[in-house]
Amino acid sequence: NSKVIQTPRYLVKGQGQKAKMRCIPEKGHPVVFWYQQNKNNEFKFLINFQNQEVLQQIDMTEKRFSAECPSNSPCSLEIQSSEAGDSALYLCASSLAQSNTEVFFGKGTRLTVV
């Protein structure tokens, strides 16, 4: 059973506000992914880390998001200035390797921007 823990489960923010969510990856997993799942169930990859280092991120994440995975602390994803279009389910996942191996997901943080 996956033990990727995401908090909070629900987050409501006004437009322009910061929105921060956290993720504790499965124990021993050095690789962490963040995805955004919109109301149409479309997934968008946002960023991934190996230990504390960013491996890859999309342009939107680089410009509007702040993400980190410090050692001995939860990983975090923060939207600097929330927009209505950011309303979505944010999924954190972890794995033992960057690719070609099982990826375990958390339950997600559902962000609503009002």
Place this chain on the structure above:
Amino acid sequence: GEQVEQLPSSLIVQEGASVLINCSYTDSASVYFPWYKQEPGKRLQFIIDIRSNMERKQTQRLTLLFDKKTKHLSLHITATQPGDSAIYFCSASIMNYNQGKLIFGQGTKLSIKP
């Protein structure tokens, strides 16, 4: 970049029936194909995967077929049960450095009628 197409978008069947979900991808560099099940309020649950050096994988009531030439996968679920009702996602991953992200299909909403 990689694109994953999944059909059908929804299926409604009687309990006990078999179902087939199809998935196609575009990038021949994709080598790993995990499938996930998502129920409301629950985490994305890994159900089966296949690698590009295989043609078939079976676990209990799931059979996953892979055709590298046509870039096509199909998931067969037999003896469906009400607990199988969920959204099913196929995904693809390229095994290159920094390319471990998963690209997801649009999902197939499966509803099992008791």
